[in-house]
Amino acid sequence: SAVISQKPSRDICQRGTSLTIQCQVDSQVTMMFWYRQQPGQSLTLIATANQGSEATYESGFVIDKFPISRPNLTFSTLTVSNMSPEDSSIYLCSVETSGTFHNEQFFGPGTRLTVL
Amino acid sequence: AQSVTQLDSHVSVSEGTPVLLRCNYSSSYSPSLFWYVQHPNKGLQLLLKYTSAATLVKGINGFEAEFKKSETSFHLTKPSAHMSDAAEYFCVVTGGATNKLIFGTGTLLAVQP
Numbered sequence: 001s002a003v004i005s006q007k008p009s010r011d012i013c014q015r016g017t018s019l020t021i022q023c024q025v026d027s028q029v030t031m032m033f034w035y036r037q038q039p040g041q042s043l044t045l046i047a048t049a050n051q052g053s054e055a056t057y058e059s060g061f062v063i064d065k066f067p068i069s070r071p072n073l074t075f076s077t078l079t080v081s082n083m084s085p086e087d088s089s090i091y092l093c094s095v096e097t098s099g100t101f102h103n104e105q106f107f108g109p110g111t112r113l114t115v116l
Numbered sequence: 117a118q119s120v121t122q123l124d125s126h127v128s129v130s131e132g133t134p135v136l137l138r139c140n141y142s143s144s145y146s147p148s149l150f151w152y153v154q155h156p157n158k159g160l161q162l163l164l165k166y167t168s169a170a171t172l173v174k175g176i177n178g179f180e181a182e183f184k185k186s187e188t189s190f191h192l193t194k195p196s197a198h199m200s201d202a203a204e205y206f207c208v209v210t211g212g213a214t215n216k217l218i219f220g221t222g223t224l225l226a227v228q229p
Contacts, residue, residue: 004159031215042206042219043160058216092160096215104150105217107160 002027002097004108012114013083020079021111023093028073031096033105034066038089046091049076083115118143118209122220130228135179135194137223139207142188149190150208150217151181160206166190177201202227 003026013019023032034046046066047055055068069077080087090110097106123138141147151163164175171183181192190207207220 033217042221043217044219045216048216094160104162104165105215106162107152109159 002029002095002106004093004095004106006091006093006108006111008111009109010112010114012116014116015084017083018079018081019083019113020077021091021093021113023076023078023108025074025095027097029095029097030073032070032076033094033096034068034076034078035092035094035107036089037092037110043092046078080113083113085115088113088115118145118147118218120149120207120209120218120220122205122207122223124223125221126224126226128226128228129197131199132196135192135197135201135225137192137205137207137225139190139192139220140188141190141207141209143209148210149181149183150210151175151179151190151192152206152208152219153203154206154222155203163192163205197225197227199227199229201225 005024007022032049035043036046037043045058046061047057049055049068049070051070051073065081067079090112092107092110094105094107119142121140149166152160153163154160163179164173166173166183174180179194181190183190204222204224206222208217210217
């Protein structure tokens with residue numbers, strides 16, 4: 001299993017500013033993922049972040065808006081840039097690791113972002 | 117392409133009665149299917165996973181799901197609901213060249229005393 005922490009747990013931000021969300025894992029993992037959960041909706045994958053390579057973004061998400069860093073095997077950051085109210089969501093990171101279920105994904109508690 | 121459809125956005129049951137949360141999937145590959153649970157203000161937790169082994173999968177907290185290829189379904193069941201089961205449940209599919217998870221829209225389970 002993996003224990004994942006995220007900082008901040010929540011924030012309220014002004015339009016036009018940027019917020020960096022941190023994801024810390026208690027073990028080394030190869031694959032980390034960032035998801036967005038808009039109010040009342042399901043999770044959508046933003047990007048996959050592997051250590052030592054550029055993040056791979058899903059359709060509809062671009063690096064200029066959601067730059068990602070992956071400096072080592074236990075840490076990643078997601079920045080939400082030039083925020084607008086439409087960016088108000090819960091942002092979750094997850095990691096893939098071998099566990100009770102082969103190659104299962106473990107999720108962090110999420111960062112609840114409100115943009116005014 | 118893969119997708120999942122959760123047929124009910126809300127399900128309400130009485131404590132002690134059976135739970136049925138319905139999920140249908142579509143996949144061009146042999147899929148792996150999951151059920152995750154999200155309690156209020158908490159992270160997602162994996163309940164169970166199907167990966168082409170036994171079609172009846174047992175998970176945590178008394179939940180189980182049956183993979184039915186002929187019906188492209190992966191419904192989640194529990195014989196007797198408990199108040200602590202109240203949460204949102206997501207059916208998820210993955211498969212193919214990547215391990216990308218595709219989430220359903222979720223089913224909110226309410227358990228009445």
